[in-house]
Amino acid sequence: MKIVFYGSGNMASAIFTGLIESNTVKGEDIYLTNRSDIEELKRLNSTLNTQYSYDDVELLSNADFVFLAVKPHDFDSLVERIQPHHNANNKFVSMMAGVPINQIKTKLQTSNPVARIMPNTNAHVQQSVTGISFSDNFEESDKQLLFDLLDAFGTSIEVEEDSLHDVTAITGSGPAFLYYMYEQYINAANQLGLSHEDTDIAVRKLIIGTARMLENSELSLDQLRENITSKGGTTKAGLDALAKHPIEEIFVDCLNEALNRSKELGK
Numbered sequence: 001m002k003i004v005f006y007g008s009g010n011m012a013s014a015i016f017t018g019l020i021e022s023n024t025v026k027g028e029d030i031y032l033t034n035r036s037d038i039e040e041l042k043r044l045n046s047t048l049n050t051q052y053s054y055d056d057v058e059l060l061s062n063a064d065f066v067f068l069a070v071k072p073h074d075f076d077s078l079v080e081r082i083q084p085h086h087n088a089n090n091k092f093v094s095m096m097a098g099v100p101i102n103q104i105k106t107k108l109q110t111s112n113p114v115a116r117i118m119p120n121t122n123a124h125v126q127q128s129v130t131g132i133s134f135s136d137n138f139e140e141s142d143k144q145l146l147f148d149l150l151d152a153f154g155t156s157i158e159v160e161e162d163s164l165h166d167v168t169a170i171t172g173s174g175p176a177f178l179y180y181m182y183e184q185y186i187n188a189a190n191q192l193g194l195s196h197e198d199t200d201i202a203v204r205k206l207i208i209g210t211a212r213m214l215e216n217s218e219l220s221l222d223q224l225r226e227n228i229t230s231k232g233g234t235t236k237a238g239l240d241a242l243a244k245h246p247i248e249e250i251f252v253d254c255l256n257e258a259l260n261r262s263k264e265l266g267k
């Protein structure tokens with residue numbers, strides 16, 4: 001199977017690294033290109049054994065899956081490269097936030113199958129939650145091949161195309177929202193008495209341990225929280241202070257703004 005990535009940035013590299021490190025695809029079967037950063041392509045060639053080229057005829061020839069991994073605002077420059085040279089074998093897989101399948105087909109002037117995925121950078125540790133949606137003409141056997149690729153870097157959920165906006169907000173951007181929260185937690189913790197180094201290590205371990213509890217425990221979130229909250233104790237005091245702030249409102253606002261932006265990107 002020949003897989004091409006147009007774009008070798010943050011999201012693409014998380015995915016092709018996952019594909020190679022899980023032995024799902026050999027490096028030599030993955031062809032990378034980007035706008036101009038040839039040093040990055042050479043570095044990836046020496047570390048992952050991936051191929052690279054700026055020759056679109058060579059890239060697209062016999063390519064089974066062609067990942068569109070550029071920012072939405074760079075799609076037009078990508079169209080100039082792909083449109084003249086694509087062929088019937090190419091199944092397109094776009095990870096561009098917000099850009100709809102019909103727009104991709106129209107701009108590329110193609111009736112080839114197109115899938116849209118919305119992964120997240122947890123693909124680096126094979127833990128992406130990836131939403132996926134297919135054009136009507138995507139063959140079942142090709143869907144299965146693509147699901148197998150997605151499994152190499154996490155779990156996938158098939159959704160209606162319109163729901164990809166929700167996936168983008170909740171899990172596509174989600175790691176950034178959680179990192180931001182953790183940053184604030186570390187900043188606040190730094191105002192207590194531990195050294196900054198100890199605080200950083202302690203909070204990282206706290207986050208990892210809490211995530212493992214979520215993974216391994218059968219208890220609900222609120223039960224897990226209750227188990228830490230002694231009557232009249234420290235946790236109750238801290239939670240009561242938190243409840244004075246509009247935390248749910250903050251996240252409603254955050255997710256709605258991300259979702260609205262996803263809708264705007266497709267226009």
Ligand SMILES: NC(=O)C1=CN([C@@H]2O[C@H](COP(=O)(O)OP(=O)(O)OC[C@H]3O[C@@H](n4cnc5c(N)ncnc54)[C@H](OP(=O)(O)O)[C@@H]3O)[C@@H](O)[C@H]2O)C=CC1
Nearest residue numbers: 007008009010011034035036037070071074077078096097
């Ligand atoms: N980052 C994330 O967490 C997520 C991102 N996405 C989506 O993934 C896409 C890529 O995002 P991200 O990886 O963060 O972006 P990056 O900026 O890290 O990477 C963008 C890549 O696109 C390349 N590029 C730009 N124009 C062209 C072109 N005309 N031909 C070929 N390559 C080109 C750049 O090349 P060069 O370096 O040479 O300029 C670079 O390799 C976006 O559409 C985003 O919506 C989806 C889910 C999560």
Ligand SMILES: O=C(O)[C@@H]1CCC=N1
Nearest residue numbers: 097168171172173174
């Ligand atoms: O910020 C963005 O637009 C992309 C999509 C989801 C995560 N990063």
